[in-house]
Structures are given as C-alpha cells and as structure tokens.
Amino acid sequence: MARTSDPDTEINLPAGLYIVATPIGNLGDLTPRAADILRNCDLIACEDSRVTGKLLHHLEIDAKMVRYNDHSKPADRAALIRKMTEQSVALVSDAGTPLISDPGYKLVREAREAGVAVTTLPGASAVISALTLSGLPTDKFLFAGFLPSKAGARRRELENVKSLDATLVFYESGPRLAACLTQMAEILGSREAAVSREISKKFEETVAGTLFELAACYAKAPPKGEIVITVGPPAENQEEADPAKIEQALREAMQHMSTSKAAGEVARAYGADRKELYALALRLKG
Template identity: 60%
Template sequence: MDQTLSPGLYIVATPIGNLGDITLRAIEVLRGVAAVACEDTRVTGKLLHHLGLKKRMIRYDDHADEVARGRLLALMAEKPVALVSDAGTPLISDPGFRLVREARDAGLAVTSLPGPSAAIVALTLSGLPSDRFLFAGFLPNKDKGRADVLAELATVPATLVFYETAPRLEAALCAIDTNLPGRTVSVARELTKKFE
C-alpha cells in the first residue's frame, strides 16, 4: 500500500482475541493515520505496541459530546484518522455511528476496512443455519426489557445472534429458554484465544 493516506475517517477492524488476526491493510492504515480514535486507550495501546506503532490516541465512545466529535471531524478534514473498537469491527455493538454520520454529512471521505467480527465468528462455529441470521446486539439488562425484545424476535425465521456479558449470561439464557422455547442455543466465548 505504501502511499500517503487521504484525509478522512478509516474504520479499522481489530482482532477479537488473537492479535495475529489483523489484516495487512489494517496495519498499513494504522501506520499511516495521524491519530486513532478508540474506546479505551489502554486496549488500543496494547495493539499498537504489538504492531510496533506509536500513534496519538483520542478516546471516543458513545458518550462523546458534540464538541469532541467536532474536534475529530476538524482533524479528519485535514488528516487521516482511524476509528477502532476494543475488539472486532467498529460500530457493531460499539460506538461510532454518530461520528460516521456526521463525517458523511460534512462531505468527508469514510473508508471501512473489513476484518474480524465476534458475531460472525460465533455464528460460523455454532453449527446453526447461517444462510439467514439476525444480529440483535445486547439484550436489555432488565427482565421485562429482555422478555419484550425476545417476544418481538420470536417469529423471526432466522438464527438470532446476541452479545452478552459473562455476569448477565445466565439471566439471558433463562429468558431465551422461557421466551424462545425450542430454539437451539450456542454459547461462544474467548473466541480466537487459547481457551476458545
């Protein structure tokens, strides 16, 4: 790739576990950007260190206000900026859609670099049908909210894919058993890591 990157936003997928699961193009783009917008500078710092890169990191998440987004947009108008998540493809149950929307509205170039996604890796390992699936992100925290979402999805004729945290997994599985009886469930964790 060895060319200067144009100003704009580069959405860069990062490994979901195994640091070797990053594309050559992602490394080249990270090498060429002026800054990296990220959820957690500690997590992104580890990846950049692993890649031998020192980059300006700017914390960015869904709680970022218009002023923070405005500063990033101003930087993107003049220099290339990467957006990464802690793991996987940015914007998939991660922050960033407002930044992408505002960059597009401002006429800035937006480029997405494909790569790992925990939802797709889990689906391919599950043995469940993958010709039709619906990714539904995280279920709500509260029992009623979970039940309402699952009731809404009960008639969807496709494999349903959810993200869930370890502390909430048991409650989510109980809600799925109650609200989606007869559905086969697959649970995946530590994807691409030693104890997958």
C-alpha cells in the same frame, strides 16, 4: 505521520476517516492492510487508549490517539470531523469491527455529510465468527446486541424477535448468561442454540444444544470471557417432534423452572397439549 520501526512501510494516506477492524483475541488476526493504516494515519480515534495502546505496542507503532466512545459529546465528534478534512483518522474499537454494538455510526454519518471520504477495512467480528461456529442457518440473521439486564425488559425484547424467521445473535456476560438462557428457553422454546466464548483466544469454546440444555449447562457455573449466543430460527422446530424428544425437553425444562411452567413452555415450543404435558411432568417428578 505516525512513527514506525520500519520506515520503508510508510505511505501517504489521503485525509479522511478509516474504519479499522482490530483483533477480538489473537493479535495475529489483524490484517496487513489494517496494520498499514494504523502505522501511517495521522490520528487514531479509540474507545480506550490503554487497550489500543497494547495493540500499537505489539505492532511497534508510536501513534497519536484521541478517545472517542459512547461518552463523547457532539462537540467532540465535530472536532474530530474537522480534523478529518485535513488528516487521516483511523477509527478503532477495543476489539472487533467498529460500529458493531457501539455508537460510531453517528461519526460516520456526520463525516459523510461533511464531505469527508470514508473507507472501511474489513476484519474480525465476534458476530460473524459466532455464526460460523454455531452450525445454525446463516442465510438470514439478526444481531440484537446485549439484551437488557432486567427480566421484564429482556422479556419484551425477546417477545419482539421470537417470530422472526432468522437466526438470532446476542452478546452476553458470564454472570448473566444462565438467567438469560433460562428466559430465552421460556419465551423462544426448545430451539437449537450455541454459546461461543473467548473466540480466537486460547480457551475458545462453543457449546451447542437446545436452549433448555444450555440453560441447565450454565445454571451452576457461570463461564468467563466474552460471550456470544446464537439461537436458531423458529422454522427449526416446525417439524413435529417425536414423544421422546418432547419428554427430554420437558425433563430439561423442569431442572430450572416449576412443573407447571415447564409444561407450558414445552407445549408452546412443540405445539403439544399442555394438560397432557403437565400430567407427564407430574409422573416424571413423582
């Protein structure tokens, strides 16, 4: 049984696996139920004991931890599942809900196959939080995790999802953000989008605009912190845009790509004539 500064809160947990969401920023976002599970479980499986240790220190919990992350071997997973048959094991990630953009699903799948009881404790998730901040449609969405760092592989991934009638959600890092947004604008067109960073932390910020606008916004100053990109579905751009809107999109595109390429991408995004847009781009440039 884990030790706590308040023995009155101790409860006997049945053996099994408990999937526990932890805060993505503000430690106050941890639910009381999650705190109780962490306080009373026999073992905590975590990505990094140093990170989870800070949360446990804040809660004044002295708990036994074991590392389980994407570097863990099948033998480590099997050993952990054996413990679950007799002990209560809490699974946490460094931040947010476990199994979202991490390989924990293998542990859950094999635990269930072994007859282990699995319980989940809902809580913080950067994906859901970013969707609520974006102002974009949330009735259908696809979470695609981190895009590849290389441009060619990233292009293939974006081509695969560009026709989906759903809001797209991606994780990204500050140094790669501008290049990612630029390629998104090239492939997905002038869709409405939002960049959310440091969600639930002191310097939380969400910047909304078209992909062209956001690419230009972050071209010179890469932001710091954890970043989530949300991109609206193609249906957002199906209505015919007025000439002023198309011209504005062309101006934005020309800030970070060649005149010819800008004309082609904006033409594709709005269903406009490429030759006419190229001529307009030359006039704007001249």
